[in-house]
Amino acid sequence: MRSFQEQVCCSQVDVVIGKDYVEELNSINGRKAVVFSKNLKLEGLEADLLIPLDDGEQAxxxxxxxxxxxxxxEKGFDRGDYVIAVGGGTVLDVVGFASSIYLRGLKLVNVPTTFLGMVDAGIGGKTGVNFQGIKNVLGTFYQPSKIVIDLKFLRTLPIEELKKGMAEVIKYSLTLDKELYDYLSLNKDRVMAKDEDALEEVVYRSVKDKLGVVKQDEREEKGIRIVLNFGHTIGHAIEAGSDFKVPHGYAISVGMVCEAKIAEEMGYSEEGVVEDVLWLLQLY
Ligand SMILES: NC(=O)c1ccc[n+]([C@@H]2O[C@H](COP(=O)([O-])OP(=O)(O)OC[C@H]3O[C@@H](n4cnc5c(N)ncnc54)[C@H](O)[C@@H]3O)[C@@H](O)[C@H]2O)c1
Known part of the structure; x- marks a missing residue:
């Protein structure tokens, strides 16, 4: 189990990784609305209001x-009460948005249940919904006060979903964290076999890496947070061009190779970077 805190602008974000989420959430004092993916079975969770949601982009x-x-x-929720979002990135995005606008913001707790949610969507404070068929047109920057990551959720997650999130982990390893690159290089079998110690290390490093960037440039105004977009300019074009049939993780994987190639050709990166990017992506 690992826990730490980060100060992001004026919000303190508590992170707990590898602890039973029911125990952690039940220890929160206050009224709680738990908004969760209908696909999950939540047992033993104490809540004043339970709101099941469909998940996926249409939600x-x-x-x-x-x-x-x-x-x-209708239940009279007030400032000081908690909204707890339990689900994949789609649930976290929509619940985060709702909690940021209701009474100008209730305390939000993110409990990501997909690998992408744990390493990316649940961290960093971007919330949003789609509008007129365009992704994330409406949204806010709103930091969760707590992020609870229970790795047991990954036991039921299809391996394809693990791979989609892995693209973002590889992005952190290439742009921010050489030790993570080395760890991924040496531990592929453990990670893909869902060994919980290996996953805890990968998730912990990813959360630290992302929050480390976000706390320096929460609103993407200083040109620092842009590092998290590595692979995404071309990746987004591939997603949109395929009518979103190519999943995000695979699109940004191709994007990272192309953007590394452009950087190498233009002399912005050393020779051999493209090989490093390709090698790790192909490993996973
Ligand atoms: N806010 C951000 O910073 C940010 C970052 C990256 C992605 N996103 C958003 O995240 C969304 C994608 O998130 P996602 O990939 O988690 O998709 P998702 O929320 O649609 O979840 C994928 C599938 O996994 C299922 N699922 C959830 N938890 C499970 C579990 N423990 N076991 C088995 N199945 C489970 C869901 O029911 C769903 O069918 C996109 O909308 C994207 O825009 C947001």
Whole structure:
């Protein structure tokens, strides 16, 4: 189990990795609305309001936000109460948005249940829903006060979903964290076999790497957070060009290779970088 805190602008973010989420959430004092993916079975969780959601991109819609807000309003939820989001990136994005606008912000706890949610979507404070068929047009920057990562959720996650999140982990290893690159190089079998110690190390380093960037440039105004977009300019074009049939993780993998090649050709990176990028991506 690992826990640490980061100060991001004016918010303190507590991170707990590798602890039973029910125990951790039940220890929070206060009224709690738990908004969760319908695909998950939550047992033993104490809550004042339970709101099950469909997940997936279609759930990232204003109508979902309004349905969450309406239920909290009817139950008299107030500032000082908690909203707990349990699910993959789509659930975290929509619940984060709802909690940021209701009474100008209730305390948000993120409990990511997909690998992508744990290493990326649950961290950094970007919330959002899609609008007119375009992704994340409506959104806010709103930091969760707590992020609870229970690796047991990954036991039921299909290996394809693990691979999609791994693209973002590889991105951190290439841009920010050589030790993570070395760890991934040496521990592929353990990671892909879902060995919980190996996953804890990978998730811990990814959360630290991302938060380390976000706390320096929360709102992408200083040209620092842009490092997290490595592979994403070309990746987004591939996703959009395929009508979103190519999953995000695979699109940004191709994007990272192309962007590394451009950097190498233009003399912005050393020779051999493209090989390093390709080698690790092919390993996973
Ligand atoms: N806010 C951010 O910074 C940020 C960063 C990256 C991605 N995102 C967003 O995240 C979304 C993608 O997230 P995602 O890949 O988690 O998709 P998702 O939320 O659609 O989840 C993928 C699938 O996994 C299932 N699932 C969830 N937990 C599970 C578990 N423990 N076991 C088995 N199945 C489980 C879900 O029901 C769903 O079918 C996109 O909308 C993207 O825009 C946001």
């Amino acid at each position: 990232k819609d204003l109508s979902t936000v309004l349905s969450i807000v309406r239920e909290m309003f």
